[in-house]
Amino acid sequence: MSTYVYMKVLESSPRRYDAGIRLLSLGGVDAMYDEVAEAAVPAGRDTPARVLEIGCGTGNLTLALIERGAVVTAVDQSPEMMEVAQEKTAEAGASVSFREMAAVEIGERFDESSFDAVASSLALSEMSEDERRYVLRAAHRVLTRGGRLVVADEVRPKSAAARFARAVARFPVAAVTYLLTQTSTSAIPDLAGLVRDAGFVVEREDHVARAGVGIVIARKPEEGATT
Amino acid sequence: MKLLDALAEVLLTGFRLVPFPIKTGLVELGSPDRMSPVFVTGNYDLTVRRVKRALAGIDGYLLVANSNGVNVWCASSGGHLTTHQVVTAVKLAGLEERVTHRELIVPQLAATGVEGKEVRRRTGWIVRFGPAEADDIPAYLAADKDKSPALRQVRWGARERFEMAAAWATPMSLVAGLLAVGHRLEAIALVWALALAIFFLFDRISLGESARKALFAAGGALGCAIVLAVTGTLGPWTMLAWTAASAAAVGILTFDYAGSSPTEAAGIFEEKDFTVVLDEDRCKGAWSCVAVCPEAVFEKREADRKVEITAQDRCIRCGACLVQCPQDALSFASPDGRSVGPDTIRRFKLNLFGKRAAEPEAESPR
Numbered sequence: 298m299s300t301y302v303y304m305k306v307l308e309s310s311p312r313r314y315d316a317g318i319r320l321l322s323l324g325g326v327d328a329m330y331d332e333v334a335e336a337a338v339p340a341g342r343d344t345p346a347r348v349l350e351i352g353c354g355t356g357n358l359t360l361a362l363i364e365r366g367a368v369v370t371a372v373d374q375s376p377e378m379m380e381v382a383q384e385k386t387a388e389a390g391a392s393v394s395f396r397e398m399a400a401v402e403i404g405e406r407f408d409e410s411s412f413d414a415v416a417s418s419l420a421l422s423e424m425s426e427d428e429r430r431y432v433l434r435a436a437h438r439v440l441t442r443g444g445r446l447v448v449a450d451e452v453r454p455k456s457a458a459a460r461f462a463r464a465v466a467r468f469p470v471a472a473v474t475y476l477l478t479q480t481s482t483s484a485i486p487d488l489a490g491l492v493r494d495a496g497f498v499v500e501r502e503d504h505v506a507r508a509g510v511g512i513v514i515a516r517k518p519e520e521g522a523t524t
Numbered sequence: 525m526k527l528l529d530a531l532a533e534v535l536l537t538g539f540r541l542v543p544f545p546i547k548t549g550l551v552e553l554g555s556p557d558r559m560s561p562v563f564v565t566g567n568y569d570l571t572v573r574r575v576k577r578a579l580a581g582i583d584g585y586l587l588v589a590n591s592n593g594v595n596v597w598c599a600s601s602g603g604h605l606t607t608h609q610v611v612t613a614v615k616l617a618g619l620e621e622r623v624t625h626r627e628l629i630v631p632q633l634a635a636t637g638v639e640g641k642e643v644r645r646r647t648g649w650i651v652r653f654g655p656a657e658a659d660d661i662p663a664y665l666a667a668d669k670d671k672s673p674a675l676r677q678v679r680w681g682a683r684e685r686f687e688m689a690a691a692w693a694t695p696m697s698l699v700a701g702l703l704a705v706g707h708r709l710e711a712i713a714l715v716w717a718l719a720l721a722i723f724f725l726f727d728r729i730s731l732g733e734s735a736r737k738a739l740f741a742a743g744g745a746l747g748c749a750i751v752l753a754v755t756g757t758l759g760p761w762t763m764l765a766w767t768a769a770s771a772a773a774v775g776i777l778t779f780d781y782a783g784s785s786p787t788e789a790a791g792i793f794e795e796k797d798f799t800v801v802l803d804e805d806r807c808k809g810a811w812s813c814v815a816v817c818p819e820a821v822f823e824k825r826e827a828d829r830k831v832e833i834t835a836q837d838r839c840i841r842c843g844a845c846l847v848q849c850p851q852d853a854l855s856f857a858s859p860d861g862r863s864v865g866p867d868t869i870r871r872f873k874l875n876l877f878g879k880r881a882a883e884p885e886a887e888s889p890r
Contacts, residue, residue, distance in 0.1 A: 374608035376871040399608035401615045402646065425548050425590060427616050 326357075329418060329449050329505045329512065334361035336501075336514045337414040337447045342366075346413040349439060351400050351432065352420025356382025356393075362416065363391040370394045370412070372403060401428060404435030412439050418449040419510075422485055429485070433495035440517045446497055452504075452511035453484040489513050529573070536570040537687055538694030544569035545593025550617040551576075554583035558623050561665070563654070564613070564630045566591025566605045571658075578658040582665070585622065589613035597678075600637030601790075601842060603873030607642040610634075614647045629654045629661075629669075632676065635816035635844035639870065653848075656818050671815060678786045678818040685723040688784055693719035723785070743770030786818065789840045790874055798856040798864065800839050800846075806853035807831055813845035813854060821845075843869040 338346045346367045353359050353371035355378050362369050363386060371393055373379045379395050386393045398406060400420065415436040421429050436446055454460050485491070488511050489499050497515035504511050536544060546569045553563075553576070561584040565575050572588060579586065589609045591599035599605035610630065630638055632653045640651035655664045655675040664675055696719070697712045704711030747766035752758045789796055800821065809829035814822045819838040822831050822845065846854045846866040856864040 374606070375603065377603070377873070380871070397608075398646075399612045399615075401612045425616075427549070428590075428612060431616055 326505075326510075329510050330358045330361040332503065332505070332512055333358055333416055333418055333447050333449050334365055334367075336512070337416040337445055338362060338365040338367045339445075340365070347411065348414045348416055349403065349407065349412040349436070351403065351415065351417040351436065352423075353382050353395070354378045354419070356385045358416060358418045359386055359393055360389060363389060363393065367414075370396065370407070372396045372398050372400065372406075374399050400424065400432045401435065403432070404438050407439045409438055410441045410444075412444060413441055414445040414447065415440055416447045419451065421448060421488070421491075422451045429491055430495065433491060433497075437496045437517055442517055443519045444517050446492065446515045446517065447512065448488065448492065448515075449505075449510055449512040450488060451484045451509055452488050453486045484509075485511075489515075533570065533573060536573075538690050540570060540595070540687070540691040541695065543593030545590075546572060546588070548588050548590045548613065548616075550619070550622075551586040551588060553579050553586055554581070556583045556585055556622070559625060560584040560623060562587055562619060562623060562628050563661070564589055564610060564628050564634070565658075566594065566596045566599050566609075566634075568593050568595045568599070571595050575658045575661075578661050582662065585619070587613050587617055587619070587628070596631045597633040597636075600634040601874045603637065605634055606637040606873075607639045607646070610638050610643050610651075611646045614643075614649055619649075626650055627652055631658070632656045632671075632816055633678065633818060635848055636842050637847075637873070639847055640812070641850055653816050673820050676815065676817065677820050680786050682724075684786075686720070689716075689719040689723040692722075692784070740770050740774040743773055786840065790842060796841075798841060798858050799836055800833060800841070801855055801857045801863075802831065802833055803853045803855070804830060806851045808851050808853075810850050812848040812850065816844040816848050818842065818844065846870075 337348055346365075348362050348367040348369050350359055350362065350369055350371040353373045354375070356371070359369055359371050359382055369391075371379075371382065373382070373395075374397065376397050379397060383393075383395055396406070417436075421432070424432065433446075440446065454462075489502050492513050492515045493499055496517070498518055499513060499515045501514040502511065503514070546567050548567045551572075561582075563575065563579065563584060564587045565571055567588050567590055572586075575586065589605060590612065591605035591609060594602065594604050596605060610628070614628070626648055627650045628643070630640075630651050630653055633656055635653055638651065640653070643649060643651045652669065654661060654669075655671060656678045657675075660675050664671065667675070693716045696715045700711035700715045701708050744763075744767045747769060748758055748763055751762050751766070807830045809824075809831065811822075811824055811831060813831055814824055819835070819840055821833060821835045821839045823834045825832045841856065843856075846852075846856070846869045849866065852866045855866065856869070
């Protein structure tokens with residue numbers, strides 16, 4: 298169900314993003330936010346986890362992270378989307394540090410090893426291939442050793458048949474979206490491979506089938522040389 | 525290859541309302557050296573083709589930033605080509621290893637989205653806004669990057685008008701060709717005639733509600749009168765057809781062309797009666813407004829090194845001047861005293877209908 302081409306329609310009107318994306322993912326997107334937050338902030342920590350969220354958008358994952366007691370720093374390049382996120386988290390009574398910047402900037406805006414986890418949902422698919430690699434390396438830099446990286450995004454099915462079925466199902470949706478919003482997203486061929494290339498150890502891969510989303514849970518190695 | 529390129533360009537021009545994204549990143553032009561200029565553009569196929577053609581014979585680098593496959597002006601006004609996309613392109617390109625200078629020549633029409641001083645703060649690169657039209661880049665370089673008014677003003681001549689007419693008529697022709705069974709050619713000819721008429725004759729018409737009604741009634745009545753005079757009879761179906769035709773014509777003539785014509789002003793929120801105002805005390809004569817205004821609304825006042833708004837009537841409220849002013853000396857004001865400042869214009873971008881989504885009360889007057 299590659300409904301994420303709609304993301305851009307929704308993004309052009311931030312106030313309608315949440316209702317739209319929930320409907321289009323048949324509710325699957327909420328399960329995704331919960332799973333990402335759960336993996337990024339394991340229960341039973343003594344101190345609150347410091348989490349960096351890349352591409353917070355309207356703040357749905359941000360909320361899920363706060364609910365689990367994390368101290369969140371959220372970056373996004375759309376001030377309009379972040380405005381919605383800010384209202385939402387303020388309503389929840391949490392204080393989140395929202396920072397407007399391009400994802401490629403995180404490596405220099407934040408200190409090395411300054412976060413216990415880095416989380417991101419539906420942001421990498423909007424980037425070019427070299428941008429994804431750059432951002433994941435930067436995420437590696439700002440994470441503490443042993444820290445978790447959790448990324449969820451639209452993934453490209455592995456089998457050719459599934460890819461074909463997806464392309465056929467996607468075409469009318471993509472065409473309409475193109476006309477309406479002048480944009481599209483590109484599904485990521487090998488999300489786990491990208492994460493590995495940036496120096497992480499992949500612990501688990503998961504799928505939210507309903508939403509066509511893959512989740513990769515990885516760790517920055519404790520000791521020894523990485524990239 | 526030449527023929528294929530020409531064909532691609534015709535198709536891309538006809539379907540220019542649809543984005544055609546191409547690969548982002550650094551492109552070498554000719555044989556650049558360490559002092560060669562670096563030009564920035566968006567990743568819209570047609571744009572990159574035209575920029576490359578305009579730069580033929582110039583040695584340099586073309587940095588293609590991600591504008592979601594949308595042309596530079598629309599993308600920067602709509603939030604697709606902003607400071608962050610330029611910062612991202614610069615970081616990924618590794619330009620520092622290729623050139624010794626730190627200057628980016630950014631399209632002037634990107635000034636509504638790409639904030640020069642923010643790019644500098646985040647990357648160390650200086651943004652210099654080039655000419656409004658890519659075709660003028662050689663002239664701009666020949667003039668030592670000094671922009672005469674002709675290089676700053678967006679062009680709206682026969683060629684540009686024809687291209688916009690084609691951009692509307694091509695997809696509409698497909699629709700008309702599908703729907704008008706039995707009269708396909710006539711329908712397509714009508715679509716093109718209307719589109720050409722609109723962009724060559726009527727794009728400056730902005731009618732009020734009462735003028736619209738009068739035009740509608742006059743069109744219908746005139747049509748009926750002509751039929752009556754020529755044929756001597758007037759049936760109910762003929763009258764209905766002329767009424768419908770008149771309604772359609774009025775709809776087309778009074779359509780809001782913001783976004784399709786550089787002379788139609790954008791709305792601030794839902795309103796169009798905002799004007800640009802200058803706080804003279806804040807103005808320090810940086811003249812960035814002069815450099816980025818696509819309609820030459822401002823003029824330098826050398827005597828006290830301030831700027832003067834000399835052509836308010838040409839202002840299309842694109843907001844480029846507010847975004848770039850280093851002193852935040854410019855803002856938009858409504859007749860009833862509300863004010864919209866640079867921060868709102870920097871944050872809230874235009875939608876496809878040339879409106880900003882922000883609420884007017886989001887910002888208190890300075």
